[in-house]
Amino acid sequence: GENVEQHPSTLSVQEGDSAVIKCTYSDSASNYFPWYKQELGKRPQLIIDIRSNVGEKKDQRIAVTLNKTAKHFSLHITETQPEDSAVYFCAASRPAYSGAGSYQLTFGKGTKLSVIP
Amino acid sequence: NAGVTQTPKFRVLKTGQSMTLLCAQDMNHEYMYWYRQDPGMGLRLIHYSVGEGTTAKGEVPDGYNVSRLKKQNFLLGLESAAPSQTSVYFCASSQTPGQGFTDTQYFGPGTRLTVL
Numbered sequence: 178g179e180n181v182e183q184h185p186s187t188l189s190v191q192e193g194d195s196a197v198i199k200c201t202y203s204d205s206a207s208n209y210f211p212w213y214k215q216e217l218g219k220r221p222q223l224i225i226d227i228r229s230n231v232g233e234k235k236d237q238r239i240a241v242t243l244n245k246t247a248k249h250f251s252l253h254i255t256e257t258q259p260e261d262s263a264v265y266f267c268a269a270s271r272p273a274y275s276g277a278g279s280y281q282l283t284f285g286k287g288t289k290l291s292v293i294p
Numbered sequence: 295n296a297g298v299t300q301t302p303k304f305r306v307l308k309t310g311q312s313m314t315l316l317c318a319q320d321m322n323h324e325y326m327y328w329y330r331q332d333p334g335m336g337l338r339l340i341h342y343s344v345g346e347g348t349t350a351k352g353e354v355p356d357g358y359n360v361s362r363l364k365k366q367n368f369l370l371g372l373e374s375a376a377p378s379q380t381s382v383y384f385c386a387s388s389q390t391p392g393q394g395f396t397d398t399q400y401f402g403p404g405t406r407l408t409v410l
Contacts, residue, residue: 223400283353287336
């Protein structure tokens with residue numbers, strides 16, 4: 178099955194600096210890569226996702242890049258703010274209707290981001 | 295539109311007791327999922343369902359059973375709770391996949407379960 182590795186496990190940045198979180202995946206058939214943000218005691222919420230037919234996607238201060246050849250994808254947060262402090266999870270999924278493992282998200286173990294004011 | 299809801303929010307069980315966690319969604323989603331979240335382990339899939347009356351095993355199914363008798367509800371059962379099942383349980387749902395891609399999963403608020 179799919180295996181997703183996420184680094185680093187903890188990350189501290191000064192307010193206003195950029196933060197980068199990296200993930201690698203093992204299943205070359207995976208084609209959907211979402212990122213979730215989870216604040217303390219809350220549910221995971223989707224912040225951005227990318228599908229394998231694009232290499233980069235941006236939404237205001239966050240961006241995700243995908244390198245299918247190397248099987249890795251990254252989350253970039255620019256101009257970090259204290260409210261960005263949370264645990265971030267990457268995930269990967271096989272194509273829908275592709276048999277065993279499709280529809281399932283395999284998550285990385287998370288990165289705890291702390292933005293220091 | 296409440297989205298995905300879970301009951302109860304908290305529960306304490308003794309070893310060997312049984313309980314059922316209820317997940318409900320009002321978005322008419324076909325797919326529903328149960329995850330457990332443990333410190334440092336991320337989210338791990340327990341069971342999932344791709345439609346009413348269907349269920350399938352995920353990554354960590356042992357000790358759990360599920361049922362999807364109605365499209366909007368997905369039940370997770372623990373027949374004989376063990377301390378190793380102490381965790382936060384999240385339910386999620388998603389729409390029918392389009393264009394060959396898995397669709398976005400929306401999570402419920404979670405149930406914190408402690409087994410003594």
